[in-house]
Amino acid sequence: MEKLLIFTIVGLSLAAIYSIISSGLVLTYTTTGIFNFAHGAAGMLAAFTYWQLRFDWGWPAPVALFVVLVVLAPALGLLLERVIMRGLVGTTEATKLVVSISLLVGMIGLANVIWKPGVSRPMSTFFQGQTIDLGVTTITYHQAITIAVAILVAVGLRLLLFRTRMGVSMRANVDDRTLALLNGARPDRVAIYSWAVGSSLAALGGILIAPSIALDAASLSLVIVNAYAAAIFGRLRSLPLTFVGAIVIGLTEGYLFGYLPSDNQYLIGLRPAASVIILFLVLLVLPNPRLRTHGRLREFFPAPSMRGALLFAGIVLAGGVVMATTLDSVDAITYGQIFSIGIIALSLVPLVGLAGQISLAQLGFAGIGAVVMAHHGVGGNPLGVVLAVVVSAAVGALVALPVLRLSGIYLALATAAFAVALDRWIFNLPDFDIGPVHISIFTRGSVDVAPLKLFGYTFDSPARQLILANVVFVAVAMLVVAVRRSGFGRRLLAIRDSEAACATFGLNLVGTRLAVFTLSAGIAGLGGAVYATQLNSINPTRFDVVIGLPIFMLVVVGGAGLVGGALFAGASLNGLLPLVATLGNTAARWSTMAPGLVGIGLGRNPSGAVQDMSEGVLPLRRDHTVLAGMFATMALWYALRLLDVITNWPFVILLALTFVAANAAAMLRARPAAGAAEPEPALEWVGITSPWTPERVAAIDHALALDQVRVRAPT
């Protein structure tokens, strides 16, 4: 009985923290329409800052609390609203999610820059060691304070929303933003208040939970998963139901903590994964939402032409050959991952780019593929690759199935939760048996992967593995191009615009989405298998959810609808970042923040960077003479490199210079042709950028259909 009480109290204090964090999340989501994945990360930054002030600099607790909760946290919320979130009004759900995920990655990066990871930072609870005697049992001051604060927050939010003018505006914004605006509410002021309050609540939660989790940037930021699992109870909108959800999850974790046999290594991970399991259960019973209409899309991805696709394939293959023949084995391992990570990134192109669905678990599926490859590709058996694809595709289908009937944001939440469950639980399981099937994962450590053997040829050196990854990448890229050009690809693009219209033609949305999700998980599994053969030995940290987020973001930043976007992601993560890292340790630490910073700017250019780049080289692509000259010159540098006349750095610089020179030459050659026939100015600029001539006036009249109107002479 006493044990039950003790763990009820443990559970309730957890519930209190979750309810504080998730109420802030729900508040900002409902009033501004932005689901803030970085909400937990804001709490994490607050916890670190509090540690800095209170424990490292020794400030008194009330002063430190005041500075963090009342000054810094609202200021952060204000800054986020002003600089980033305001620009997201009217963008798609996917873009908003990407920006908030970028923020999450950026904040983790920032914390790691300021507070060097791996250093122990003890943080004591409030009134450490002091307890209140309740007769039957005792309760620590920290627990009592936590529960009291949660109740205060609940009451405070209720008063704020129902008793103040600002609260009424906030609720009006939830009901109908346009109508609220027409009636004199000021959504931008509401947004500022929401972000400030939400950010303070995140900070409060972060400070309260930090002593029990340990001060670690990633794990504190991922408390967000527990928080949104609670919010799902209220379908991300209802605060009272969110509190109910927090209590269910908190108590479950508390009782698991108390009653789970702590020596059982299978169940030990169940407690941290409990919120994820509850999340999936709740998703199963959520009612069907209304079908989405009017996807206002700013992004546009043109269908790749056959010629463009072949050119892409040729250049990437040539690049692979050059890399395999010039890099030493250490560099071949490092930069060869451009292509294996590129394959995992490619898995996002049909899913995110075409279907507009978000998965944050692709690296997790890759991890599953890698594990299958390790266990079934023994001795280089190619069956391992096949099984890697099949198993990860099947797991992907199973994960997505409960969520696909719900709207896009739930798929993002569920896949992120699944990825966290892999990290916290499944990837750390020892071997086990389900009936006759023996299942072996990472066997609580790392697993060796045999080099792949195909038709008697063994991919056993880094250079050979680089070629393997390169060829598989190109093959998958061509598959993705074929999907985009097929009827299936058109259907995916159609669903992205209007679920409702597709349904009225008789399309089974769930089936179509399931197909694309399964395809995507399968590709990720293939990428994982190839990645595994390059690594020789794999462990769970390679497939951590926090490592997977930048892949997702960089694909979107590069252009989620284009295979070039995937290459962009692979090349940035495994080409550019290692290159920067050669400049020194500080550069390497700062560079982990880069993906976050890049993603934040996405609101401005949702179609991605690759398209801008490819437009930039358009004259070059059209000018066959210069193109041929460029390739010939590059081949010459390559020959010099092979003959060891030059080393790698001069070789790379010469290649870059040749490209820049060729591009400039092509632009010069294209210019006179464009200048000869100056295009007619757009009609609205007549008289401003061009002279006001009778012909142009007639053209304006025609455009306005004025020439068809008969003017009746006054009688």
Place this chain on the structure above:
Amino acid sequence: MLSPSTRYGSVPRLDVRGVSVRFGGNMALDDASLSADEGRVTGLIGPNGAGKTTLFNVVTGLLPPTSGTVAIDGVDITRLNPYKRARRGLARTFQRLELFTMLTVRENIRVAADIHRRWSRDKEDPAERTDAIIGRIGLRATADVRVTSLPTGQGRLVELGRALACNPRVLLLDEPASGQDDSETEQFSRLLRELADEGVAVVLVEHDVQLVMSVCDVISVLDFGRVIAKGTPAEIQSDEAVLTAYLGATAGST
């Protein structure tokens, strides 16, 4: 199972009975009924906010009604998913365009033709069907243009083309002629007549009174979610309740 033709005359092809939809305290539809027969153009008119689009959403399954039933050929479909209803021959256009913005006119229609081919027994080549429909709606000149660059009137034609690609038995058109000029409207009303003559049950929501009166066989009038009148165009034009709804006062009483 009886074939639809033996049922003709006994059961209307589309039969909506006693449908109510409540949004909070607001009755968007209040015990509304509507039927449409094959070979006829049925008009559905009413002031803005009368519930016309809401009724279409209920019929196509995008919005669950608070009460009431929807049946096609006497079979109750009230509990079916939107896509299953479509497979029973229901197609529609949208008042606010729902075009696939990344695709061309041809691809927009092709998507619908492909989807139709997958679930129907009709195994005609979707590319050919698409081409025939583009000719029929008169968009050959702009067939390979991305739909976002079309004017609204032509966008509505693309929506009609997509609906036709599903070979519908019941076709719901939500203000298809708004944004069209006079010659386009005339062409459009001829097309509607043709479709009805081919045996489609056409339901037309439209504000262009001239078009409605000239092309419809029967008209229902909605006001504040209730059906206030039903009859031939001539009957509707002289109906007291309709005049009141549109003009706000009892016509002729002043």
